[in-house]
Amino acid sequence: MTRVRSRRREAALAALLLLAATRGRSAETIRSSEHAVKAAYLLHFSAYVEWPTSTFQGADSPLVIGVLGDDDLARDLSEISADRRVAGHPLVVRRLLAEDPTSGLQILFIGKSLERDLSELLRKSRAPGLLAVTDSDGALELGSTINFVTAEERVRFDISLRSAESLDLRLSSRLLAVARNVIPG
């Protein structure tokens, strides 16, 4: 029974992903689906990042993604990450406020709405094993590791290897291969 149900869920997820992908490909729907695409990307990132061994207490400790300043994205992410596991870790999505502590998170997304406080937020949350993903121009210089950009009407991203290395995070070369720009370490 459980297997059947999980299959159904997988199918539903696939359909969603499909939706996201097609939306990503279409210029008219790019704005409305931008949240969904970014949510999906955020989810996919987790598969190409290797956290320090101390990050997880156990093999099935949750992988926690915190979302700051983008409720739509948080909603979308919650939807698609439900019941999903990355490398055996169940995914947990937390909607955060600016003053909330970032300890216990593995990924922290800071939305465009908090662009003005970005430097402060990045500095405050900076900790080894925490992958910061931002959605603002020049965020990499402020200490972010992955930053979404829109190029040729597509959602792309830049990566700062320097930041990743300093945070003890190892990013897969396959991820680097699809990044728009990579700032070397």
Next chain:
Amino acid sequence: VNLKDDRSSSLRRKLRRVILGTTLVALFVALGSMIAYDVRLYHRTWTADMATQAELLARTCVPALLFDDPGVARENLALLRLRPNVLSAAIYGPRGATFASYSRDPGDTPVPPLPGADGIHVVGSFVEVNHRIVEDGAILGTFYLRARHGLGDRILQHLLIASFLAVLGMVVAYVYSERLQRSVSQPILEVARVAREIAETADYSRRAPRLSDDEVGLLGESFNGLLAEVEARSHALAETNAELAREMSVKAEAQREILRLNSELEERVRDRTAQLTSAMQELETFCYSVSHDLRAPLRGIHGFSQALVADFPRDLPDEAHRYLSRITASATRMEQLIEDLLNLSKLTRATLTRREVDLSDLAGRVVENLRTTDPDRRVEVLIREGMKVDADPRLLQTAIENLLGNAWKFTAKTELPRIEVGCMRDGARTVHFVRDNGAGFDMQYADKLFGAFQRLHRQDEFPGTGIGLATVARVVHRHGGRIWADGQIGAGAAFYFTLAEPVAGATDAPETTNGEA
């Protein structure tokens, strides 16, 4: 010489054919199964390789798909340049739209607009791989790959190599078989050669050399044994032949000796016969002249005796008359004797003229004469009718007269005299006979019956000169026949004669014709 070579090499040819044929079959089977195995293995390996390639590339393209980056996907696909047999490849999105594609040559078949069913499909000499890209249980898209599998090239290449190997194998097998088959064929060919030479020269002292220890060697040995036997037999035969030839020459020598002796003997017989004939002629001439010359004095005695009786009928006493009559009787008898002798002599000299004579008629006339001469006698005479013989009529008459005269004479004292003249057949010859129931004779004197002056009865009992049967015998013999008698004292006599013997029948027949002519 060519013929010989052909014949001797036929075994070699056969052996070579067997060896090469076997080698060829073995090569075919070995190379064929190797090729089949290799092609199968190649196909499997190759398809597996393609599948792996597809999966690897698909995996590489997962981030590109996930993060919607066709450029990266295209770059990944472009890596396929390193695999020359991959003609085209493509990545389709989860809904089937083409995400990225690759073609080795721009002119190549474009990638299909939609992905096919998951799996590997061999279409002609191409392989198409459709590989679903699944990540975390979700289908991200499909990886498509089209490649020339080169199986045909591979098979062609294998066939070329196999042909080369087959040719090489055959050449090696040929060279090797030339050496190998020699060990098998050489002993057989040796035996065959010896057999042929023996057949041509008949020299059984030859022997086949023993070149091997196998069945062929055994064959050669048996052959040699056979030859030894044949040689021994032929020697024995030659000896026997020589012996026979020797015997034959001895026999021929003996034969020649016999022939020589025979001819000598014949010569002698001829000489003697000639001497005998001349002596006989002299004797007969003498006999004739004596008989002839005796007649004159005899006539004197007879005449003067009668003159005495006539001139002095009273002057002579009775006693003298009696003596004179005795003298006259003796003279008469002597005259008769001389007459008979002369007749006998004439018979010998007379030429024989044969023609058909009616014996029945002849006998009838003779009997008639006898009855006239002696009318007081009552004799029953039986003559078989129609007896025809081929004889000299005059001589035959003399013979019959004598035979019937004898029968007439010797039945004089029989109560119911009976004379029979007849014939019977004895095989090829006809035997005539004159039979009577008169005085007969003692069979122990049968051989003396036909001699001249031989008498079995006293003169006063049955008068006669003793020349009659000699005359008959002379007549029969002159005709080339035989005569013999059968008799018993007091029970009659029978005289049998033939006028020709069947042995001389062949020569007798033309004589008959001559006689008639």
